[in-house]
Each structure stands twice: as C-alpha cells, then as structure tokens.
Amino acid sequence: MAEGSVQLKHVTKSYNGESFAVRDAEVTIEPGEFFVLVGPSGCGKSTMLRMIAGLEELTAGEIYMHGESANDTAPSKRRLSMVFQNYALYPHLSVEENILFGLKVRKISKQEQKKRCLEACDMLGMTDYLKRKPRELSGGQRQRVALARAVVSEMPVCLMDEPLSNLDAKLRAQMRTEIRQLQQKLGITMIYVTHDQVEAMTMGDRMMVLKDGEVQQIGRPLDLYNQPANEFVAGFIGAPPMNLTEAVIDGAGELHVHGTRGLLPDERWNRPGKVRLGIRPEHLHLEPSASTDWSLPVVIRTEEILGNETLLTMSAGPDRWKAKLPGQWDFKQESEATVYLNSADLHVFHAETGTAMPGQVNVQMQEEASL
Amino acid sequence: MKQAEELPHRVKSVQEAVERYRVPSAKSVWQKSRNYRLALLYLLPSLVLFGVFMFYPMIYSLYLSFFFTDAQGSPALFVGLENYAYLWESASFRRSVIVTLLFVAMTVPAGVVLALFLALIANEKLRGIGFFRTIFASTLGMSVAASAVIWLFMFHPTAGILNAMLLGLNLPALSWLQDSTMALVSIAITTVWMNTGFSFLILLGGLQNIDEHLYESARIDGAGYFYQLRRITVPMLSPTLFFIITISFINAFQSFGQVDILTGGGPAEATNLIIYSIYREAFIYYQFGPASAMAIVLFAAVLVLTLLQFKFGERKVHYQ
Amino acid sequence: MRKTILYTLLSIAALVMFFPILYAFSVSFMTSEDILNRQVIPSAPTLDNYRGVLESVPILHYLMNSFIVASTATLGMLIVSALAAFIFAFIPFKGRQAVFLLFISTLLIPWEATMIPNFLTIQSLGWMNNYLALTVPFFALAFGTFLLRQHFKTVPHELYEAAQVEGLSHFQFFYKVVVPYAKTSFVTLGIFGFLTTWNMYLWPLLVTTNDTVRTVQIGLRRLQADEVATNWGLVMAGVVLVIIPTLILLAAGQKQLQKGLTKGAIK
Numbered sequence: 017m018a019e020g021s022v023q024l025k026h027v028t029k030s031y032n033g034e035s036f037a038v039r040d041a042e043v044t045i046e047p048g049e050f051f052v053l054v055g056p057s058g059c060g061k062s063t064m065l066r067m068i069a070g071l072e073e074l075t076a077g078e079i080y081m082h083g084e085s086a087n088d089t090a091p092s093k094r095r096l097s098m099v100f101q102n103y104a105l106y107p108h109l110s111v112e113e114n115i116l117f118g119l120k121v122r123k124i125s126k127q128e129q130k131k132r133c134l135e136a137c138d139m140l141g142m143t144d145y146l147k148r149k150p151r152e153l154s155g156g157q158r159q160r161v162a163l164a165r166a167v168v169s170e171m172p173v174c175l176m177d178e179p180l181s182n183l184d185a186k187l188r189a190q191m192r193t194e195i196r197q198l199q200q201k202l203g204i205t206m207i208y209v210t211h212d213q214v215e216a217m218t219m220g221d222r223m224m225v226l227k228d229g230e231v232q233q234i235g236r237p238l239d240l241y242n243q244p245a246n247e248f249v250a251g252f253i254g255a256p257p258m259n260l261t262e263a264v265i266d267g268a269g270e271l272h273v274h275g276t277r278g279l280l281p282d283e284r285w286n287r288p289g290k291v292r293l294g295i296r297p298e299h300l301h302l303e304p305s306a307s308t309d310w311s312l313p314v315v316i317r318t319e320e321i322l323g324n325e326t327l328l329t330m331s332a333g334p335d336r337w338k339a340k341l342p343g344q345w346d347f348k349q350e351s352e353a354t355v356y357l358n359s360a361d362l363h364v365f366h367a368e369t370g371t372a373m374p375g376q377v378n379v380q381m382q383e384e385a386s387l
Numbered sequence: 388m389k390q391a392e393e394l395p396h397r398v399k400s401v402q403e404a405v406e407r408y409r410v411p412s413a414k415s416v417w418q419k420s421r422n423y424r425l426a427l428l429y430l431l432p433s434l435v436l437f438g439v440f441m442f443y444p445m446i447y448s449l450y451l452s453f454f455f456t457d458a459q460g461s462p463a464l465f466v467g468l469e470n471y472a473y474l475w476e477s478a479s480f481r482r483s484v485i486v487t488l489l490f491v492a493m494t495v496p497a498g499v500v501l502a503l504f505l506a507l508i509a510n511e512k513l514r515g516i517g518f519f520r521t522i523f524a525s526t527l528g529m530s531v532a533a534s535a536v537i538w539l540f541m542f543h544p545t546a547g548i549l550n551a552m553l554l555g556l557n558l559p560a561l562s563w564l565q566d567s568t569m570a571l572v573s574i575a576i577t578t579v580w581m582n583t584g585f586s587f588l589i590l591l592g593g594l595q596n597i598d599e600h601l602y603e604s605a606r607i608d609g610a611g612y613f614y615q616l617r618r619i620t621v622p623m624l625s626p627t628l629f630f631i632i633t634i635s636f637i638n639a640f641q642s643f644g645q646v647d648i649l650t651g652g653g654p655a656e657a658t659n660l661i662i663y664s665i666y667r668e669a670f671i672y673y674q675f676g677p678a679s680a681m682a683i684v685l686f687a688a689v690l691v692l693t694l695l696q697f698k699f700g701e702r703k704v705h706y707q
Numbered sequence: 708m709r710k711t712i713l714y715t716l717l718s719i720a721a722l723v724m725f726f727p728i729l730y731a732f733s734v735s736f737m738t739s740e741d742i743l744n745r746q747v748i749p750s751a752p753t754l755d756n757y758r759g760v761l762e763s764v765p766i767l768h769y770l771m772n773s774f775i776v777a778s779t780a781t782l783g784m785l786i787v788s789a790l791a792a793f794i795f796a797f798i799p800f801k802g803r804q805a806v807f808l809l810f811i812s813t814l815l816i817p818w819e820a821t822m823i824p825n826f827l828t829i830q831s832l833g834w835m836n837n838y839l840a841l842t843v844p845f846f847a848l849a850f851g852t853f854l855l856r857q858h859f860k861t862v863p864h865e866l867y868e869a870a871q872v873e874g875l876s877h878f879q880f881f882y883k884v885v886v887p888y889a890k891t892s893f894v895t896l897g898i899f900g901f902l903t904t905w906n907m908y909l910w911p912l913l914v915t916t917n918d919t920v921r922t923v924q925i926g927l928r929r930l931q932a933d934e935v936a937t938n939w940g941l942v943m944a945g946v947v948l949v950i951i952p953t954l955i956l957l958a959a960g961q962k963q964l965q966k967g968l969t970k971g972a973i974k
Contacts, residue, residue, distance in 0.1 A: 026398075026407070028398065028408060030401040030404075077408045077410065
C-alpha cells in the first residue's frame with residue numbers, strides 16, 4: 017500500500033494482562049487523510065497513538081505503516097513526525113535549534129536545513145522569533161514551534177497528541193483551522209488525538225470514537241453525528257448531547273413515550289419491548305410545523321439565551337432534556353409547554369446493548385450518498 | 388438486535404487476543420536485549436567501583452575479623468570469634484564505645500538544636516539575610532584539618548583566646564584539652580561547630596519548602612510565634628529533622644580528624660573515639676584482625692541507625 | 708521591634724559562628740608578639756607569616772595536589788553518577804529495582820568500616836602515593852546517583868519520546884538533552900563533591916607517605932605538628948590558604964547547594 021498509509025489489524029494493548037487498554041482495533045487510514053481519535057480520558061486513544069508511533073509495544077495485533085509491517089520498527093524509522101501535548105520543546109535550545117534538531121540528528125545538509133526552516137517559519141508566521149528560547153514564547157507560539165518541527169521533518173505521517181489542550185478557547189479555534197490547512201497544503205496523513213468532540217467534528221476527514229479501549233464507531237464526522245452507532249457515540253458527539261429517554265414498543269407497532277404514543281416511523285423498529293429513544297436538541301421545536309408529527313408535554317426549567325440561539329432545559333417525564341432553538345426566546349421558569357418533533361429525527365437504541373437500530377435517517381443518508 | 392448480532396467476533400480476554408492475534412517479534416535476541424546491554428554499559432563503572440571499594444572490602448573486613456594477621460596484613464591464623472571476644476574483654480575498646488556514646492550524646496542534640504535555631508532565624512525575609520545565610524553555612528567549606536587546627540589554637544592553655552576571654556570575665560582558665568573530661572567536651576564543641584553548616588543548609592531548605600499559606604492562616608487565627616513553631620514548623624519539618632538527626636549520628640560515629648589533631652585520643656584514652664581506635668589498632672599497631680572486628684561493630688551500629696531512619700523517616704514523610 | 712530582635716540574634720549568632728574563621732584570618736597577619744599578648748586584631752599587620760609558610764613547607768605543591776585530586780574526583784563522580792542515574796531515570800529493564808536497591812545498600816556501609824581492606828587493595832594495586840588512590844575510589848557515589856536521578860526525572864517524558872521519534876540514540880539524548888536540562892544539578896553535585904574531596908582527611912593520611920601527592924589537609928597537619936610550639940601565625944597563614952578556595956566556592960554556590968541537597972536528601 018501507498019506511502020503515508022497506516023493500518024491497524026487487531027491491535028490490542030494490555031498493561032496488566034487482564035484488562036484492555038486497547039481492544040482489537042481495526043482501521044485503515046489512507047494517505048493524505050486527516051484521521052481523528054476521540055474519546056473521554058482513559059479511553060485508550062493516546063495509547064493507540066503511541067503504539068502507532070512505536071513508543072509503546074503491542075500486546076497483540078499488527079500495525080502496518082506505508083504498507084509494511086512496522087511492529088519491530090523503531091519510532092525513528094517509521095517516517096513520522098509527532099507533536100506532543102506539552103510541545104516537547106528543548107528548553108535550552110533556541111526556536112531555530114529546536115526546529116532543526118531532528119534534521120541535524122538525521123544529518124541533513126546545512127543548506128537543506130536552512131531552506132526547510134525558512135519555508136516552515138514562513139508558513140507558520142514565526143520568522144521573527146527564531147533566536148528566542150521557548151520560555152520566552154507564549155503558548156500559541158510554542159505550539160507553532162512544535163508544528164514547525166513536524167513540518168520541516170517532511171515525514172509523510174504526522175501524529176498529534178492533544179496539541180491544543182493547553183491553549184485558550186480563542187486560540188484553539190484559530191489553530192484548528194491552521195492545522196487543518198497545513199495538513200491539506202502538505203498533503204500528509206494526520207492522526208490526531210483529542211478529547212474534544214468539536215475538534216474531531218471540525219478537523220477530521222474521518223474519526224474514530226473510543227471508550228474504555230473499545231472502538232465505538234469509525235466514520236465521517238457527519239455520519240457519526242447523524243447515525244451514531246450506539247448511545248455512547250450519540251451522547252459524546254454533539255453539544256449539548258442528544259436527549260435520551262426510555263420508551264416501549266408495543267405489539268401493535270406503536271411507540272409509547274412519557275404517556276404519549278405514536279406510530280413507529282420505520283417498520284424495521286417493530287420489535288415489541290423496551291428501547292432507548294434519542295432526539296437531538298435542535299430537533300425539538302416549540303411550534304408545530306408541516307414536518308412535525310409528534311408532540312410531548314414538558315416543563316421548562318431553565319433557559320440560557322446565547323444571542324443567536326436559546327438553550328432550554330426541560331423536564332420530559334423523568335428525564336432532563338435540552339432544546340436548542342434559533343433566535344431569542346423568553347420563557348417563564350417552571351411553565352408547562354409542548355415540544356414538537358419529527359419522528360424521522362428519532363434515534364432508537366436497544367435498551368440493553370445501547371446499539372442503534374437502523375432507521376429512516378439511515379435510508380435518507382444512503383439516498384443522498386447515491387445521488 | 389440484528390446489528391448487534393452482525394458485529395464481528397470480538398476477543399473476550401487479553402489471553403484470547405494474544406492467542407489469536409499475537410505477532411511474534413522478528414527482533415533478534417541482540418535487539419531485544421538492547422536495554423540490558425545499555426544498562427550494563429552505563430552502570431558498569433558504578434558497579435565495578437562499588438564492588439571493589441565497598442562490597443568486597445565489607446566482606447573482606449568480616450573475613451579478616453576472624454583471623455590474626457601478619458605484619459603485611461594478610462590473614463595468618465583463623466581464630467573464629469576470638470577477636471570479638473578480645474574486644475568484649477578489652478577495657479580500651481569498652482572505654483572507646485562509652486566515649487563514642489558520650490560524644491554522640493553531646494554532639495547530636497546540641498548540633499541539631501543549634502542548626503535549627505540558626506535556620507529559623509535565617510528563614511525570615513529580611514534585608515541582607517543572604518549574608519547571614521552564607522555565614523551560617525560557611526563551616527560546610529571548612530575542612531576538618533583546618534577547623535581542628537584553628538580550635539587547637541583557641542583551646543591553647545596560655546596563648547588561646549578562649550582562656551583569655553574567661554580571664555577577661557574573671558573566670559578561672561580551663562585546661563581544655565589536657566583535662567580528661569574537658570577534652571571530650573572540647574572535641575564535641577569543635578565537631579558541632581564544623582557540622583553546623585551542613586545541617587543548617589538542609590534545615591533551611593526544609594523550612595523553605597513549608598507552604599507559606601499555613602503560616603498565613605495560623606496568623607489569621609491569631610496563633611503566636613511559638614505556637615506556630617510547635618504546631619506547624621516542627622511537624623512539617625519532621626522528615627528533614629529526622630534526616631539531619633541520622634546524619635549527625637553517623638557523623639559523630641565517623642569523627643576522626645579532630646581527634647587526631649586535637650588530642651590524639653588522649654589524655655588517657657579519654658577521647659579515643661571508635662574510628663580513631665580502629666585507625667590506631669590497624670595503622671599504628673598493625674592489628675588488622677581486631678581492627679576489622681571493630682569495623683564490623685561500627686558497620687552494625689550505622690546499619691541499625693540507617694534502617695531506623697528509613698523506617699521512621701518514611702512514615703514521617705507520609706504525614707505531609 | 709521584631710526586626711530589631713531578629714537582627715540582634717542574627718548578628719550575635721553570625722559573630723559566634725564566624726569567629727574562629729575571622730580569628731584565623733586575624734592571627735595570620737599578626738606578629739609573634741601580638742600572638743603572645745593574645746590580641747584579637749593585629750596591631751601591625753604583616754605578611755611575614757605567609758612568606759614564612761611558603762618557605763617552610765611546600766604548601767603550594769600541596770594546594771596543587773588538592774586541586775588535582777578534588778577536580779578529578781569531582782569530574783569522575785559526576786560522570787559515573789550521571790551514567791548510572793540516566794539508566795535509573797530512563798531505561799527500564801527487568802531487575803532495575805534490584806540494582807537500585809544494591810545502590811541504596813552502599814549507603815549503609817560507612818567508608819571507615821571498609822578502610823582496612825581498601826588500604827590493602829591500594830597497596831596491592833601499587834597505588835600508594837598516587838593520585839589514583841585519592842580519586843578513583845570516590846567516583847561511584849550512591850548519593851550523587853540519587854541526586855542526579857531526582858533531577859533527571861523532572862525531564863518531561865515527552866522530550867524522551869520526541870527524541871525517540873527524531874532518531875536520537877540514547878547517548879545523544881543523554882548529552883544533548885538530559886545533561887543541559889539538568890545542568891543545575893550537576894553544579895550542585897559538583898560543588899558538593901569538590902568540597903568533600905578537598906576536605907578529605909583520613910584517607911589521604913593512609914595512602915600518602917610522602918609529599919608527591921599529599922593533599923593540603925595532611926600538609927596542614929604536618930605544618931601544625933612541626934611549627935606548633937614556635938609559630939602559630941605561620942600555621943594560621945597555612946590554614947587561611949587552605950580554606951580560601953572552599954569558602955569562595957561555598958559562598959558562590961550556597962543557594963544552589965541548599966536547593967539541590969534538600970531535594971536529594973528529602974525526596
């Protein structure tokens with residue numbers, strides 16, 4: 017397979033021989049792809065990245081880099097660069113020396129070093145502080161030095177381990193775009209670890225959601241958003257998270273929620289028993305429309321007006337739900353209201369396993385894709 | 388349920404994963420042992436030196452202590468525990484042990500209290516405090532030979548400044564080094580003075596590690612200086628204090644130079660500390676067997692002390 | 708009020724603690740008459756004692772020997788300890804804990820308990836009256852290894868990993884990253900090592916029998932033994948020459964030493 021590809025086959029890691037840090041992960045990352053590993057802390061995403069880098073040995077399974085088995089390959093021979101959470105800058109070296117450190121070790125010619133350094137600094141807009149020491153730089157500038165170090169290495173694969181977590185919110189948003197643009201300009205494969213689902217959604221071509229060492233779902237960000245494979249992905253991706261509640265499907269193909277009932281929008285769901293029902297906050301409306309076919313009584317608890325949209329917290333039966341409404345709304349707290357929704361927007365999960373049942377959304381997406 | 392059933396078979400346990408998917412490493416034994424070779428290479432100098440100058444001599448000391456030796460120091464006759472029995476019966480050795488214990492009792496508490504006092508007053512944030520700290524630490528830079536020579540002069544019965552001061556205060560002059568009781572006291576004074584620099588520096592470091600907020604909140608509660616000292620400083624400093632006490636003990640056991648220069652063990656063996664006793668036995672009388680037995684006794688004493696430090700020191704640290 | 712008390716205490720304490728050193732300085736500039744009269748300050752300061760001490764004993768030769776011994780021992784100590792500390796901080800291997808315990812166990816052995824066999828070893832190696840006897844046995848130092856290891860452990864693990872990705876060998880990582888990063892701990896251990904080896908007494912007494920490599924501490928003892936009855940001024944001039952290097956070193960490195968030693972001692 018081509019230069020820049022990374023393939024994981026049954027990759028498994030256990031530190032104690034009993035519990036999994038990473039369990040049987042399978043994925044093929046294509047050359048030039050921006051691939052995000054995302055999940056809550058302790059989910060195994062960093063372990064996975066470090067196994068790809070060669071910093072951690074595999075308990076079982078195999079990793080292919082650039083089409084070749086890399087299990088026994090030293091990190092420096094895997095032709096990759098890596099950007100660390102705390103940047104891993106050498107405090108006693110200047111910015112320029114930091115950037116060129118790896119090239120010197122690899123005995124690249126002085127001329128070439130200079131050329132690459134200039135290019136990288138140009139690209140990242142940091143030509144002015146080449147002579148400074150890392151401690152004299154701001155967090156954002158240090159971040160750029162770390163990026164420049166990856167850029168000058170000209171390796172076909174770049175690994176990043178939560179590179180933005182030490183920056184403030186504004187800078188983070190800016191760097192997201194910059195890193196994405198940089199990756200596209202260089203055409204390299206990027207494997208990017210984050211716990212922040214916003215980063216995953218906005219930056220990745222594809223993403224892998226992990227929990228407790230297990231791969232939950234792999235796919236394009238919007239696919240994961242629209243068709244979460246299970247309750248965990250549904251809750252993890254999207255802010256505020258998807259509203260979830262218990263529901264019952266009866267023998268007549270009707271769905272019972274909080275004392276209301278309606279027809280199942282998809283006959284494939286028609287298996288009597290308990291299910292978990294999910295609806296995204298933006299799919300709840302306060303007024304009926306042509307597309308809504310279901311209504312639920314709720315009690316408004318609190319509201320947060322964000323200017324262009326309003327977040328409502330409400331009690332729906334025993335559950336707390338959130339609704340995201342465009343525009344500015346004003347509600348009395350503790351007032352009763354009715355929410356309207358389109359049953360096509362519903363997600364249905366198995367009550368025990370939490371896995372999603374195939375639904376209408378699924379069908380629509382496939383139709384769109386085939387167009 | 389359908390999708391759940393379609394999921395590929397997932398491994399149930401780590402063991403299963405290893406059995407099914409483990410890819411044996413193609414690395415050679417040479418490559419796999421890389422860390423070992425590296426460690427061996429880097430640790431070799433230390434290990435060889437420790438072996439030659441620490442472990443081997445320790446064992447050899449034990450071995451020698453079971454022998455009578457000839458003039459070259461080679462073991463000549465196996466005598467079992469006779470050297471130890473000889474020590475046990477030797478009035479000189481018993482005297483040496485008693486003198487050493489007395490010496491410890493004189494130097495350790497006094498040394499620790501003095502260093503703690505200096506550290507406390509030098510821990511205040513005052514202008515010019517750096518100057519005082521340097522002065523207090525200065526004896527760390529004083530060699531035992533230089534210190535002992537200076538004190539030897541100060542203790543001098545006629546030319547010495549100490550007696551001049553006593554006379555100036557209308558007190559009788561003392562024969563510091565000639566009197567068998569005073570000689571040990573004099574050596575103790577010299578030793579405390581010499582060791583203060585090190586103890587002071589370590590205790591000051593310990594004091595500076597105590598969180599300033601503790602004092603601030605105590606002051607808000609209206610606690611006085613001595614209350615703070617008793618309830619905050621000493622408990623928080625206890626690991627450091629314990630360390631210094633142990634070091635002082637060991638230093639006291641190992642005092643040699645001051646004895647050699649000030650008194651030569653006299654008068655009448657009144658200052659014949661254990662190390663001096665070993666030195667004399669081995670390098671003046673060439674009795675390597677009994678000297679080795681003494682060295683083993685010294686080793687045992689230091690061992691017990693250090694183990695106590697590890698045991699209690701560790702526990703104290705956990706209180707923090 | 709509080710300040711006044713403190714300054715008073717500090718001044719008295721400083722005077723008492725520093726008096727012997729000041730007094731030695733003072734006496735070294737005195738004439739023998741001043742000394743006989745038990746003066747504290749020289750009435751007519753003179754350099755005669757210094758001239759005398761330089762003529763009567765090879766004090767400069769002793770000083771030179773001490774410099775050679777202390778610097779070599781310090782350098783050796785730094786290198787040997789740093790190599791071992793690097794392994795304990797960065798290179799995991801099975802049994803490392805056991806080796807570490809072995810290092811700790813050397814703390815339990817007082818140097819004096821081993822001096823007889825060590826003396827015999829030096830004799831059989833033919834190292835009597837040789838710099839090797841005064842330096843090599845002190846190269847390996849458990850305390851130094853622990854001190855450096857503590858500091859090495861503060862090197863962020865990410866730097867180690869970055870070095871692996873960039874293809875540094877372990878030795879390159881050691882001298883290009885770890886050593887510059889933990890520079891200050893080397894200074895601490897260096898000062899400590901220099902002070903202790905410069906001030907060694909018992910061991911040089913055993914392994915030097917003539918002036919070729921004899922250090923200044925032993926020289927001082929001889930000076931005192933030879934001159935004590937006649938000329939105290941001369942002896943004090945010798946003392947001053949011996950303590951000046953270490954006092955300067957201490958004053959310069961006191962802060963550093965305090966921080967570093969506290970860390971090594973307590974953690």
